Amino acid sequence: MSKRTILTLPGDGIGKAVLDAAIRVLEAAGFEAEYVQGDIGWEFWKHEGNPLPERTLKLIEKHKIVLFGAITSKPKDAAAEELDPALQGKGLVYSSPIVGLRQHFGLDICMRPCHTYKGNPLNFVRRGADGSMEEPKVDVVIFRQNTEGLYSGIEWSDPPQNVYDAFMSHPKFAKNFGENPKEDLSISSRIFTKKATGRILHAAFEHARKYNYKSVTVCEKPNVLRETSGMMYKMAKEMQKNEFPEIELWNTNVDAQMMWLTKNPENYGVIVAGNLFGDIISDGFAGLIGGLGFACSAQYNPDTGIGVFEPTHGSAPKYADFPVSIVNPVAMIESACMMLDYINENDKASKIRKAVAAVIAEGKVRTYDMLKMRGSADVVNKGAASTDEMADAVIAKL
Ligand code: NAI
Ligand code: MG
Numbered sequence: 001m002s003k004r005t006i007l008t009l010p011g012d013g014i015g016k017a018v019l020d021a022a023i024r025v026l027e028a029a030g031f032e033a034e035y036v037q038g039d040i041g042w043e044f045w046k047h048e049g050n051p052l053p054e055r056t057l058k059l060i061e062k063h064k065i066v067l068f069g070a071i072t073s074k075p076k077d078a079a080a081e082e083l084d085p086a087l088q089g090k091g092l093v094y095s096s097p098i099v100g101l102r103q104h105f106g107l108d109i110c111m112r113p114c115h116t117y118k119g120n121p122l123n124f125v126r127r128g129a130d131g132s133m134e135e136p137k138v139d140v141v142i143f144r145q146n147t148e149g150l151y152s153g154i155e156w157s158d159p160p161q162n163v164y165d166a167f168m169s170h171p172k173f174a175k176n177f178g179e180n181p182k183e184d185l186s187i188s189s190r191i192f193t194k195k196a197t198g199r200i201l202h203a204a205f206e207h208a209r210k211y212n213y214k215s216v217t218v219c220e221k222p223n224v225l226r227e228t229s230g231m232m233y234k235m236a237k238e239m240q241k242n243e244f245p246e247i248e249l250w251n252t253n254v255d256a257q258m259m260w261l262t263k264n265p266e267n268y269g270v271i272v273a274g275n276l277f278g279d280i281i282s283d284g285f286a287g288l289i290g291g292l293g294f295a296c297s298a299q300y301n302p303d304t305g306i307g308v309f310e311p312t313h314g315s316a317p318k319y320a321d322f323p324v325s326i327v328n329p330v331a332m333i334e335s336a337c338m339m340l341d342y343i344n345e346n347d348k349a350s351k352i353r354k355a356v357a358a359v360i361a362e363g364k365v366r367t368y369d370m371l372k373m374r375g376s377a378d379v380v381n382k383g384a385a386s387t388d389e390m391a392d393a394v395i396a397k398l
Contacts, residue, residue: 003032003033003034004032004033004034004065004343005033005034005035005036005063005065006033006034006035006036006063006065006066006067006339007035007036007037007038007059007060007063007064007065007066007067008023008035008036008037008038008066008067008068008069009037009038009039009040009056009066009067009068009069010037010069011040011041011068011069011070011071011072011315012041012042012043012069012070012071012072012315012317012320013070013072013314013315013316013317013319013320014069014070014313014315014316014319014320014325014327014387015041015068015069015070015071015315016069017325017327017329017387017388018069018070018311018325018327018329018331018332018387019067019068019069019332021329021332021333021387021388021390021391022067022329022332022333022335022336022391023035023067023336024391024395025329025333025336025352025355025391025394025395025398026336026340026348026352028394028395028398029348029351029352029355029398030348031340031345031348036059036063038055038056038059038060038066039053039055039056040052040053040056040068040071040097040101041071041072041097041315042071042072042074042082045079045082045083045094046082046083046084047084048087049083049084049087049090049092050092051071051094051095051096051097051100052097052100052101052104057104060101060105060306060308061306064304064305064306064307065306065307065309065339065342065343066306066307066308066309067309067310067335067336067339068098068308068309068310069310069311069315069332070310070311070313070314070315070316071096071097071098071314071315072314072315072317073094073096073314074094076093076094079094080092080093080094098310099151099153101308102146102147102299102308103147103153105301105304105306105308106147106301106303106304107146107147107299107300107301107306107307107308108145108146108147108148108196108199108200108301109143109145109146109199109200109203109298109299109300109301109302110143110144110145110146110278110297110298110299111141111142111143111144111203111207111297111298111299111300111338112141112142112144112278112282112285112286112295112296112297112312113140113141113142113296113334113338114138114139114140114141114142114282114285114286114288114289114294114295115138115139115140115289116135116136116137116138116139116288116289117289117290117294117356117357117360117361118357118360118361119360119361119362119363120289120290120294120360120370121363121366121370121371121372122289122290122291122293122294122369122370122372123135123288123289123290124136124138124262124265124287124288124289126262126263136264136265136266137266138265138266138285138288138289139266139269140265140268140269140270140271140285141207141211141213141269141270141271142271142272142273142278142281142282142285143200143203143204143207143270143271143272143273143278144200144272144273144274144275144278144279144282145192145196145197145200145273145274145275145278146275146278146299147196147275148191148192148193148196148274148275149190149191149192149228149274149275149276150188150189150190150274150275150276151275151276151279152189152190152191152275154188154189154191155186155187155188155189156185156186156187157185157186157187158182158183158184158185159182159185159187161182163187164182164185167187190225190228190274190276191228192227192228192231192232192274194231194235197231197232197235198235198239199302200272201218201232201235201236201239201272202239203302204216204270204271204272205239205240205243205244205247205270207270208244208247208269208270209244209246209247213247213269213270214247214248214269215247215248215249215250215268215269215270216236216240216244216247216248216249216250216269216270216271216272217249217250217251217252217257217268217269217270217271217272218232218233218236218249218250218251218252218272218273219252219253219254219257219271219272219273219277219278219281220232220233220251220253220254220273220274220277221253221254221255221277222251222253223253228274229274232272232274233251236249236251236272237249254273254277254280254281257271257281257284258280258281258284261281261284261285261288262288265285265288271285282295282297282312283295283312286312290330290369290370291369292311292312292313292328292331292369293313293327293328293330293331293367293369293370294328294330294331294334295311295312295313295331296309296310296311296312296331296332296334296335296337296338297309297310297311297312297335297338298335298338298339298342300342307339307342309335309336309338309339309342310332310335311331311332311334311335312331313331318375319375322377323377324377324380324386324387324388325386325387325388326367326368326375326376326377326379326380326384326386326387327367327369327375327387328367328368328369328370328387328390329367329387329390329391330356330360330367330390333352333356333391333394334353334356336352337349337352337353340352351398352394352398354397355394355395355397355398356394356397358397359390359393359394359397364393365385365389365390365393366384366385366390367384367385367386367387367390368384371383371384
């Protein structure tokens with residue numbers, strides 16, 4: 001049988017270190033693949049004026065399964081300044097390649113699991129009724145709509161006249177905002193379509209069914225955002241009734257959910273939300289299980305099969321140039337496990353997860369974040385494991 005090809009996009013900063021570590025773990029687990037590397041990130045912005053070159057899009061199209069490290073994004077003005085002098089003044093405008101990639105390939109399903117590892121010193125603890133300490137077990141999977149909502153990029157400052165006129169035709173706009181001069185207005189729009197909303201809901205219910213979660217929670221704000229959140233909840237009710245009657249449908253408001261996060265996180269299973277709220281609650285839950293060193297994600301398009309698997313953290317530029325990388329590779333390793341699940345290599349995924357769990361439970365090898373140290377180049381001399389030592393420990397358990 002020919003080997004499968006995986007496209008790797010290390011990107012910037014710590015992306016390469018965590019990706020290399022994850023690939024070593026995949027190999028140790030017996031996953032056989034060819035790795036082809038693609039270009040993405042800041043270097044390509046600076047020298048080519050495009051952080052997501054056309055050739056990379058072609059590679060993604062061809063290979064479909066992508067392991068992604070992290071990229072660096074900077075504000076518009078800083079990006080323009082760092083552009084090669086030869087490219088300046090040509091009207092090139094920076095935009096985030098990861099957001100671009102989601103939209104280009106319609107990677108509308110984003111899945112972010114957050115589960116507690118036993119023995120992780122970063123696990124959330126709360127006080128019980130008798131004053132004792134409890135460590136609730138978190139096992140939540142957030143399904144975040146990844147291409148629309150408030151991140152769809154339909155926004156204006158000083159909107160064009162026809163847009164302004166359309167807004168003015170809404171009585172509430174005219175009443176509450178109509179006195180402001182047009183140039184004082186900034187507007188970002190929140191757009192939900194039935195198609196994408198149905199797809200994210202379906203992915204969430206399917207996952208709950210497949211992995212025996214008893215509930216799906218729609219976490220939005222339908223009492224205020226009546227049209228968008230309201231549509232999502234209404235569609236969820238119909239879908240539950242018609243297709244998933246064995247699964248309970250819960251409904252929470254995103255603000256209350258953030259409060260319940262620390263009160264009863266063990267009660268939640270699958271959670272589904274639009275783009276912005278999904279982004280926020282997935283970071284909230286990640287905080288309960290150890291933070292960025294543990295937060296993994298998958299984003300995919302069920303129609304094309306294209307899937308991009310990445311840790312939710314960024315390029316951590318502060319730690320990028322240390323002689324020995326200190327960051328925690330678990331988020332990237334877990335993302336690689338999500339890739340394995342996606343391509344039906346579930347046995348290897350579960351082998352790796354068990355090995356990671358064993359290392360964490362044993363507690364002998366811990367990266368600086370797990371030891372609650374401040375990140376610096378010398379944490380490795382103070383007992384913290386490096387990125388590679390953490391990966392080695394996982395490999396030893398395999
Ligand atoms: P970040 O996630 O890169 O880092 C924030 C802090 O989290 C770090 O300083 C470090 O203390 C900690 N951290 C991150 N990854 C860690 C790991 N694996 N192990 C242990 N600790 C870890 O976010 P920040 O500093 O806000 O952004 C840095 C750059 O990354 C920016 O240019 C930003 O635009 C970009 N970014 C890219 C993302 C992506 O590629 N998907 C996502 C988020 C940010
Ligand atoms: Mg985020």
